[in-house]
Each structure stands twice: as C-alpha cells, then as structure tokens.
Amino acid sequence: MPLPDSRWQSLPDRTHSIAWLIAGFTVLRLLLAATAPLLPQEAYYWSWSRHLDWSYFDHPPLATYSMVLTTALFGQSIFGIKSAAVLWALGWNLLWVRLILDMYGDRRLAFWSIAALNLTFVYEAFGLGPTPDSPLIFAWTGAIWAVWRLSQSGDGRWWFAAGGFIGLSMLGKYSGVLLGPVVLLYLLTSPRQRHWFGKPQPYLAGGVAIAVFAPVLIWNAQHDWVSLAFQSSRRVGEMGGFKPRYFLMLVATQFLLLTPYLFVVAIGALIRGARGGLGASVDDRTRLLLLSGAVPILVFTLVSFRSIAKINWLAPAYWSLMILGVQYVLTREGGLRRLLRGLASSAILLLAAGLVFWIPNLPVPGDMNSWSGWQEAATRVAKAEASLRAEGRETFVFGPNYKISSLMRYYLPGQPRTYAHDIYGDKALQFDYFPLDRDLRGATGILVVSDQDAGDLDLERLKPWFDSVERIDTVEARAFGKVTRRVDIYRCTNYKGHPRHNRVRAATGGPDPQTR
Numbered sequence: 001m002p003l004p005d006s007r008w009q010s011l012p013d014r015t016h017s018i019a020w021l022i023a024g025f026t027v028l029r030l031l032l033a034a035t036a037p038l039l040p041q042e043a044y045y046w047s048w049s050r051h052l053d054w055s056y057f058d059h060p061p062l063a064t065y066s067m068v069l070t071t072a073l074f075g076q077s078i079f080g081i082k083s084a085a086v087l088w089a090l091g092w093n094l095l096w097v098r099l100i101l102d103m104y105g106d107r108r109l110a111f112w113s114i115a116a117l118n119l120t121f122v123y124e125a126f127g128l129g130p131t132p133d134s135p136l137i138f139a140w141t142g143a144i145w146a147v148w149r150l151s152q153s154g155d156g157r158w159w160f161a162a163g164g165f166i167g168l169s170m171l172g173k174y175s176g177v178l179l180g181p182v183v184l185l186y187l188l189t190s191p192r193q194r195h196w197f198g199k200p201q202p203y204l205a206g207g208v209a210i211a212v213f214a215p216v217l218i219w220n221a222q223h224d225w226v227s228l229a230f231q232s233s234r235r236v237g238e239m240g241g242f243k244p245r246y247f248l249m250l251v252a253t254q255f256l257l258l259t260p261y262l263f264v265v266a267i268g269a270l271i272r273g274a275r276g277g278l279g280a281s282v283d284d285r286t287r288l289l290l291l292s293g294a295v296p297i298l299v300f301t302l303v304s305f306r307s308i309a310k311i312n313w314l315a316p317a318y319w320s321l322m323i324l325g326v327q328y329v330l331t332r333e334g335g336l337r338r339l340l341r342g343l344a345s346s347a348i349l350l351l352a353a354g355l356v357f358w359i360p361n362l363p364v365p366g367d368m369n370s371w372s373g374w375q376e377a378a379t380r381v382a383k384a385e386a387s388l389r390a391e392g393r394e395t396f397v398f399g400p401n402y403k404i405s406s407l408m409r410y411y412l413p414g415q416p417r418t419y420a421h422d423i424y425g426d427k428a429l430q431f432d433y434f435p436l437d438r439d440l441r442g443a444t445g446i447l448v449v450s451d452q453d454a455g456d457l458d459l460e461r462l463k464p465w466f467d468s469v470e471r472i473d474t475v476e477a478r479a480f481g482k483v484t485r486r487v488d489i490y491r492c493t494n495y496k497g498h499p500r501h502n503r504v505r506a507a508t509g510g511p512d513p514q515t516r
Helices: 005-013 017-035 040-049 062-074 078-104 107-117 121-126 133-153 158-172 174-189 194-198 201-212 214-222 226-230 233-237 244-257 260-276 284-304 315-331 335-358 374-390 402-411 499-507
Strands: 395-398 444-450 468-479 482-493
Touching: 005 017, 005 107, 017 078, 017 107, 040 062, 040 078, 040 402, 062 078, 062 133, 062 158, 078 107, 078 121, 078 133, 078 284, 078 315, 107 315, 107 335, 121 133, 121 244, 121 315, 121 335, 133 158, 133 174, 133 284, 133 315, 158 174, 158 201, 158 214, 174 194, 174 284, 194 201, 201 214, 214 226, 244 260, 244 284, 260 284, 260 315, 260 335, 284 315, 315 335, 374 395, 374 402, 374 444, 374 468, 374 482, 395 402, 402 444
Parallel strands: 395 444
Antiparallel strands: 444 482, 468 482
C-alpha cells in the first residue's frame, strides 16, 4: 500500500510541528527515566556525585555535575539520575534545529532530520543514560553551530561562544579535544574563512576553552596527571599489532547503534563527501558538517585496527552526517517515501530493544542484561549487615569491580559508601580516589560477586586480607525457567586494613596489620 505522500509532505509546515516533535521525544524520555532500570555504568557515574570534586579519574566531571543538579531537584532516585541525560538531549535537539535552520532555512529538513536522529539507538541511549557522552554531544553541536554563525556573520565575538563550547565538550569528555582539528581543518580548507588566522579571536577562543576546562587541569595537577595519562599514553600503550577484526567489530556495532537504514544514510553522506573532496567548489555548510563527522570517524577507525574502539566513541560524529544524508535523500525522487520506510524500521527496532528493559529478568545473550537482580541482592546484603551489627560487629560492603559496588551503593538502604577491588589492593579506577571516611581494620566485609560481567572473583585473593571468607547467601534472578543472574554473598571476617590506610601507618611508623 503506497504511503500518502501529501500528508507527510505537509507535516513539517504545520504550526509548531518541530517543537511538538522535540517535546514528544522529551516526554517519552522522561517517562522512560521514571520506569527504566538503572544500569551499572549509570550507577558508577552517580557514585561520583556523592563525592563532588574538581574532576574524576576516568572522565571529566560535567555529566556528574549535571546529576548533582537533577538529584538535588528530584531526589537520589533513578529518575533523578537519568533526568540529567534527558536535559542534555533536549539541549542538543534544540541546537540541531537552530543549526539546520541557520544553515539551510528549511523546516522540512529540520523536521525529518530531528525525527531521524531521535530514532537511533545511539542518541536515544545517551538521551536517557547520563554518561559523559551526553554533555559531549550537546557541546560538540554547540561548537559547530557557533563556528557556523561566525562564518556567516563575520562577527568575531562568536569565537568566544565557540571556545566556550569546545571547553565544555572537553569538560564532558576528553574526546572533545577533536573539535580543535575539526575547526582548524575547516579554516584551512575554506577560502572564505582563512582570514581568521590573522586575527586574535581564534587564539583568544583557545584561552576560553582552556579556562572552561580548568577544573580537569586542577584535579590532574593535584593527582600527578593520572587521568590525562590514563586516557592518552596508557591508551596508546594498550594498542597491539594490526587486528582487522577490531575494525569489523566497530562497523558491526555502529551498524546496529545507528539502526541499519540510518547507518547507510550517514555513511553514504561521508562517502559522497570524501569523493567530492574539500575544495573551493564545496559550500561551507557541507564542509563544516562533513568535517565534524569525518575527523572522529577517521581517528577512531585508525584506532580500531590496533585496539578495541568502544561503541560510544563515535557518538558525536554521526549527527552532522545524518543531516547531510537526510538532506540528500529528500532531494531524490521518492526520497520521502524511502525515508519514511527507513524511519519506520528504526522505530520498530527501538521498540523491540525497549521491551527488553521492561520484561523482568529477561535472559539475553552474554552479559547484555546487566540490570536484573541487584535490588534483591542489596536487600539480602542489608539483612546480613543488620544481623552482624546486632552482634556488635562493624561492617562494610565491597565487590570485585566498580559496577557491582556502585549498584550496591545505590540500592542499599541509606546509600552508604561501598568499596571495590581497592579493598584487596587492586587498582579500582575512581574508587581509588574516593575519600576513606573510616579505618576498616577489624570490620566484617560483605562481598557481593556475580556470575556475569566480570563479577566473579578468585577467593584465594582475599586470604591475606581477612581471617575467613564464607558464603552466606545466594540470589538468583529467573525468567522463563532460566537463571538470568546469580549473585553470591560472602561474609569476610576481620579485615586487615585498607591499603591506603596501611601505607599511611607504615609511613608514620605504625604496625602493618598484615604482619600482626
């Protein structure tokens, strides 16, 4: 049955149609934020907000700062945590519309581009999950918009807005630094924009970006630059030889994250742009959008031939390519018909993925179900702690990785401080930098381990740190006759002391508790 082209053709021209489209997606995200489960990575970033600091070990602080705001407004709840991402998504949707209208003056393109962008897994995921990618996408879009405004107006004051957005992008995630090469290449390849090299505004904009990024520099200066090293020299050091399978993994995951149809639309725009080059015949709006997507894709594609490129690294790259792709599709005969069919296929895939979250304990391949069973496990842990405290014992909770520890912290009554593999001397990312609020020597540890997501632990590792380790409970999450997750709870008696406290005691001449 043919699609009624006239009805869909007129939809973008209706009063406030774009505003209603953005409002609809925002309301949907708010509903999801109120009902979707908490994911381990979200719990981890939320745990940072319980220890407000200039920055953090894994990433810059902007995502956590936004969670501080939303949890202050809506409480330390899943909705309070996830609503931070919803606000970032609303922001980048508004910037997308403003940019498209400024570049093309085309409401039709703006409407269908917004529809397409909001029907991808990648932008839905970061519009609901408060990770560093959420503010990165917002600030990246803002930087491209500001550069476009200064290009068209010739008003050098827009450079300060561009510098502010670039600094904000790096305050969200270190990969925001790639905006520097994007802007530089844009100025170099555009004959109309090269004159800016002889003016002070671009260089002052760099100072603005550094000033906005200053909290990260302050934290790193206080901690021997460990975060910058972790995300730069250590990443490079982890690269191995030529491994084309990593590139194939990257392509496969991006194909699914964008949804198949929209992946083809975006990559098609990239290929057409690469064929056309960046010479004087290319208009500046195409040049800027193309470079915004091409630079991160080139960088992380090269990385993928030697190391695993994480599936979220390309999140800021696609939106500009999709605008170019949708613009191309709409200029073809029957393009709207094909676009509508493609968007329908993307919507069906998103709906199917959403159902996975709302079927309790749904067994899915591998470790993909990372959210089931934790609330029940926390209830059992709290019961075990209450029993031990009734006997006069001090307790603490820890896990073999940051994900389990963060989930336990969220779900335990009162959301107390929990610990990770730092308890037995392993490096534990941000847990190594959380303050130690008390000396745990002699306390009983409650260990929570899982059969999924690297949650297991060789209990032999614990022998130097505790007198005894005994399993006291097991939680099994089930669905359709299958075990979705098994969580084992252990009682670990007479802790010998946290490594950081032990180092302090050794430095001050006190006894080492592990040699008593």
